[in-house]
Amino acid sequence: xxxxxxxxxxxxxxxxxxxxxxxxxxxxxxxxxxxxxxxxxxxxxxxxxxxxxxxxxxxxxxxxxxxxxxxxxxxxxxxxxxxxxxxxxxxxxxxxxxxxxxxxxxxxxxxxxxxxxxxxxxxxxxxxxxxxxxxxxxxxxxxxxxxxxxxxxxxxxxxxxxxxxxxxxxxxxxxxxxxxxxxxxxxxxxxxxxxxxxxxxxxxxxxxxxxxxxxxxxxxxxxxxxxxxxxxxxxxxxxxxxxxxxxxxxxxxxxxxxxxxxxxxxxxxxxxxxxxxxxxxxxxxxxxxxxxxxxxxxxxxxxxxxxxxxxxxxxxxxxxxxxxxxxxxxxxxxxxxxxxxxxxxxxxxxxxxxxxxxxxxxxxxxxxxxxxxxxxxxxxxxxxxxxxxxxxxxxxxxxxxxxxxxxxxxxxxxxxxxxxxxxxxxxxxxxxxxxxxxxxxxxxxxxxxxxxxxxxxxxxxxxxxxxxxxxxxxxxxxxxxxxxxxxxxxxxxxxxxx
Amino acid sequence: xxxxxxxxxxxxxxxxxxxxxxxxxxxxxxxxxxxxxxxxxxxxxxxxxxxxxxxxxxxxxxxxxxxxxxxxxxxxxxxxxxxxxxxxxxxxxxxxxxxxxxxxxxxxxxxxxxxxxxxxxxxxxxxxxxxxxxxxxxxxxxxxxxxxxxxxxxxxxxxxxxxxxxxxxxxxxxxxxxxxxxxxxxxxxxxxxxxxxxxxxxxxxxxxxxxxxxxxxxxxxxxxxxxxxxxxxxxxxxxxxxxxxxxxxxxxxxxxxxxxxxxxxxxxxxxxxxxxxxxxxxxxxxxxxxxxxxxxxxxxxxxxxxxxxxxxxxxxxxxxxxxxxxxxxxxxxxxxxxxxxxxxxxxxxxxxxxxxxxxxxxxxxxxxxxxxxxxxxxxxxxxxxxxxxxxxxxxxxxxxxxxxxxxxxxxxxxxxxxxxxxxxxxxxxxxxxxxxxxxxxxxxxxxxxxxxxxxxx
Numbered sequence: 001x002x003x004x005x006x007x008x009x010x011x012x013x014x015x016x017x018x019x020x021x022x023x024x025x026x027x028x029x030x031x032x033x034x035x036x037x038x039x040x041x042x043x044x045x046x047x048x049x050x051x052x053x054x055x056x057x058x059x060x061x062x063x064x065x066x067x068x069x070x071x072x073x074x075x076x077x078x079x080x081x082x083x084x085x086x087x088x089x090x091x092x093x094x095x096x097x098x099x100x101x102x103x104x105x106x107x108x109x110x111x112x113x114x115x116x117x118x119x120x121x122x123x124x125x126x127x128x129x130x131x132x133x134x135x136x137x138x139x140x141x142x143x144x145x146x147x148x149x150x151x152x153x154x155x156x157x158x159x160x161x162x163x164x165x166x167x168x169x170x171x172x173x174x175x176x177x178x179x180x181x182x183x184x185x186x187x188x189x190x191x192x193x194x195x196x197x198x199x200x201x202x203x204x205x206x207x208x209x210x211x212x213x214x215x216x217x218x219x220x221x222x223x224x225x226x227x228x229x230x231x232x233x234x235x236x237x238x239x240x241x242x243x244x245x246x247x248x249x250x251x252x253x254x255x256x257x258x259x260x261x262x263x264x265x266x267x268x269x270x271x272x273x274x275x276x277x278x279x280x281x282x283x284x285x286x287x288x289x290x291x292x293x294x295x296x297x298x299x300x301x302x303x304x305x306x307x308x309x310x311x312x313x314x315x316x317x318x319x320x321x322x323x324x325x326x327x328x329x330x331x332x333x334x335x336x337x338x339x340x341x342x343x344x345x346x347x348x349x350x351x352x353x354x355x356x357x358x359x360x361x362x363x364x365x366x367x368x369x370x371x372x373x374x375x376x377x378x379x380x381x382x383x384x385x386x387x388x389x390x391x392x393x394x395x396x397x398x399x400x401x402x403x404x405x406x407x408x409x410x411x412x413x414x415x416x417x418x419x420x421x422x423x424x425x426x427x428x429x430x431x432x433x434x435x436x437x438x439x440x441x442x443x444x445x446x447x448x449x450x451x452x453x454x455x456x457x458x459x460x461x462x463x464x465x466x467x468x469x470x471x472x473x474x475x476x477x478x479x480x481x482x483x484x485x486x487x488x489x490x491x492x493x494x495x496x497x498x
Numbered sequence: 499x500x501x502x503x504x505x506x507x508x509x510x511x512x513x514x515x516x517x518x519x520x521x522x523x524x525x526x527x528x529x530x531x532x533x534x535x536x537x538x539x540x541x542x543x544x545x546x547x548x549x550x551x552x553x554x555x556x557x558x559x560x561x562x563x564x565x566x567x568x569x570x571x572x573x574x575x576x577x578x579x580x581x582x583x584x585x586x587x588x589x590x591x592x593x594x595x596x597x598x599x600x601x602x603x604x605x606x607x608x609x610x611x612x613x614x615x616x617x618x619x620x621x622x623x624x625x626x627x628x629x630x631x632x633x634x635x636x637x638x639x640x641x642x643x644x645x646x647x648x649x650x651x652x653x654x655x656x657x658x659x660x661x662x663x664x665x666x667x668x669x670x671x672x673x674x675x676x677x678x679x680x681x682x683x684x685x686x687x688x689x690x691x692x693x694x695x696x697x698x699x700x701x702x703x704x705x706x707x708x709x710x711x712x713x714x715x716x717x718x719x720x721x722x723x724x725x726x727x728x729x730x731x732x733x734x735x736x737x738x739x740x741x742x743x744x745x746x747x748x749x750x751x752x753x754x755x756x757x758x759x760x761x762x763x764x765x766x767x768x769x770x771x772x773x774x775x776x777x778x779x780x781x782x783x784x785x786x787x788x789x790x791x792x793x794x795x796x797x798x799x800x801x802x803x804x805x806x807x808x809x810x811x812x813x814x815x816x817x818x819x820x821x822x823x824x825x826x827x828x829x830x831x832x833x834x835x836x837x838x839x840x841x842x843x844x845x846x847x848x849x850x851x852x853x854x855x856x857x858x859x860x861x862x863x864x865x866x867x868x869x870x871x872x873x874x875x876x877x878x879x880x881x882x883x884x885x886x887x888x889x890x891x892x893x894x895x896x897x898x899x900x901x902x903x904x905x906x907x908x909x910x911x912x913x914x915x916x917x918x919x920x921x922x923x924x925x926x927x928x929x930x931x932x933x934x935x936x937x938x939x940x941x942x943x944x945x946x947x948x949x950x951x952x953x954x955x
Contacts, residue, residue, distance in 0.1 A: 030805075
């Protein structure tokens with residue numbers, strides 16, 4: 001009956017609404033698990049295996065909460081003679097009441113335990129300890145299975161200390177774990193603690209943490225590739241339209257209207273492409289249910305890609321734009337001047353000619369897009385193509401990158417138990433500050449090439465991806481170093497909504 | 499077995515199709531392939547493509563991108579072959595009035611050699627001055643842009659085509675020479691406006707003939723032949739020399755053409771083919787999908803159970819409303835809840851149930867209630883903590899109470915952590931739904947919001 005030759009199984013049990021599902025959601029990276037369901041509605045156990053190449057390393061079982069623990073305990077006490085028969089008595093209870101709807105939840109949660117699962121008992125550390133949960137803790141102790149208690153704080157109050165003392169009497173190991181805010185390192189630490197419950201579980205849990213670490217590193221690289229691809233698309237994007245020859249006569253109203261239309265489509269495309277990047281990153285990190293606040297109407301607000309506040313948060317100084325090509329330059333961040341994104345778009349056109357540092361310096365302080373250009377006549381000479389774009393201003397690339405790096409950080413650090421809408425408060429440090437000169441240079445050169453509408457060579461592409469990857473690593477490190485003192489920047493805290 | 503260009507294009511097509519698939523699916527698919535292939539077996543793109551093709555039940559429908567290049571190469575090589583015939587016929591044009599000048603033929607051979615080397619350098623260096631012309635031609639003929647996967651290969655592809663055309667030029671030129679030798683009586687000689695002595699000219703032709711002079715003396719000019727076959731435009735035809743001497747040059751011309759036109763072209767065609775193969779392999783390795791594919795094959799597929807969807811049903815909407823808090827002396831505090839600050843006349847020693855009490859203690863509570871109640875009492879108030887979830891044990895208690903006191907209305911009073919305040923809307927909703935589930939006329943009472951506000955003021 002006992003599982004000794006199979007992958008470890010861990011039953012996550014507890015009182016209803018004490019955060020069992022949020023613990024499972026975070027550890028299984030599954031944001032589809034319904035959290036805070038109606039207590040008392042009958043639920044079945046759900047299993048969440050961690051598999052590597054279809055080989056299961058461990059399985060989490062999310063169980064219903066105890067509904068009638070005192071009745072169960074009364075039954076157990078009435079059928080037990082000594083401490084040695086307690087595990088068998090618990091198994092007998094399950095066999096006896098498997099079909100009894102009154103004890104359906106108890107049977108559901110006890111079944112994996114009597115089959116050998118380790119017990120992960122979850123309590124809410126934000127409510128005071130009361131002795132009323134002692135009945136269920138006693139039942140779990142009767143099963144004789146290795147057990148670990150998790151204090152998961154759902155609310156803001158902290159009663160962890162009193163829970164620690166009480167739980168220590170019933171469980172082998174007592175850990176605190178905030179399912180919504182715990183870092184990835186704490187996930188791994190918790191899994192390792194699961195492995196300590198039985199000697200034969202240590203190795204699979206070690207393997208699991210190894211693979212999860214590797215998965216996280218891979219995701220970081222994949223994110224860098226996704227960001228690099230989106231950046232290339234956005235920098236090179238050009239809107240075009242084929243029209244009758246006479247329509248876009250220079251200076252005419254129709255020409256201005258055409259330019260305005262193409263410009264609007266260009267804006268629209270850039271926003272949509274950025275949004276697609278965000279969805280791709282969220283999918284990569286298995287976040288499928290993030291509450292979204294973006295809508296077309298909200299694009300004209302502060303968090304819009306083209307808003308002034310976005311510029312203030314993510315633009316770089318014109319000195320940086322002028323010198324980054326040489327691998328030097330101060331980032332400058334919010335103190336830059338004269339840039340008026342959204343107003344100058346399409347107004348100033350930089351068409352070729354000026355390259356390198358001087359070009360960056362003079363034109364980097366305004367976002368210039370190649371304004372309306374008319375192609376050669378086609379066919380019978382009655383049609384011609386009007387184009388708008390690509391963007392000529394490297395500043396746009398830095399803003400796109402800054403927003404992407406920041407969004408990535410919020411997603412990669414977000415736990416799957418989190419249900420708050422994603423919010424992206426502004427940062428007081430620029431992501432570029434974490435990069436060294438060669439990587440800054442690689443980004444600058446890639447942006448310079450992309451704005452000419454050219455494709456990057458494979459080595460340039462790899463250089464850009466490597467630089468973005470370093471930016472991600474550096475930004476995460478900076479956030480980790482400063483996160484403790486900047487609560488307002490933690491994922492899920494209040495700030496500017498996206 | 500498909501060539502490397504076909505493999506590159508097939509891979510590119512698969513990559514384009516894969517863009518529509520989820521990364522998780524692609525990882526599973528390719529990791530599955532790598533695991534099936536076995537430990538230590540290097541991933542093979544041909545095999546991988548073949549397996550996908552077999553699994554999808556699809557057969558390769560050819561590559562339109564290559565069709566243009568094949569047609570272009572055929573036309574270019576045909577043109578080269580035709581030009582070879584024309585050129586050699588022009589060189590060997592002999593109307594009996596003037597000898598065929600070996601110097602001109604050597605000049606053409608030298609030009610061919612220079613062109614062959616230039617083409618090779620251009621192909622190896624990747625220079626494509628002709629690219630816009632070819633792409634424009636392709637766009638006109640096929641109404642399509644060249645495949646981006648082939649971009650890095652245009653230069654070696656063009657170099658190979660050019661070398662093949664040069665080879666065709668050389669071969670048809672040689673054949674034309676041989677045919678002309680058979681069907682015509684050709685008179686070769688050498689002539690130059692420069693002050694070149696027969697000895698000097700002999701040294702030049704000796705260098706040219708060096709590769710075969712050791713083993714093919716018949717095709718190696720002698721000093722006598724050189725001295726005898728010099729002609730001057732104003733001297734007439736030089737009929738004083740035996741006719742055989744004028745024709746003795748043709749083996750040299752044939753060997754010079756073979757050695758310095760055909761063989762270099764053949765050699766450089768092999769080089770261009772190898773270069774194209776090398777660059778084709780490199781293009782595959784540089785393809786944006788290739789590294790991703792290798793990564794998917796090498797990296798274990800870690801599934802954390804994130805795809806499983808919880809089947810839990812979301813709560814239904816609340817249909818009932820709260821009632822006012824009744825004034826009744828029958829009050830039971832469930833699981834440690836307290837009626838202090840919420841009831842106008844709280845009982846001095848409220849009865850308790852639930853929590854860490856035994857079930858027997860709950861039954862004793864009901865017995866005590868029976869002793870306490872007076873005939874005019876109509877309600878039993880059960881005070882609970884609003885933030886605690888209502889459990890089945892409370893349901894059992896309420897059912898037992900309803901059976902024991904069928905004439906009493908059971909009213910739940912969930913209190914907030916601040917008793918004077920009404921419970922949070924979400925917390926209250928779960929108690930209303932609980933009351934609906936229990937039935938038996940159970941109601942939920944709550945502190946009136948207006949009153950609570952008044953008290954706060």
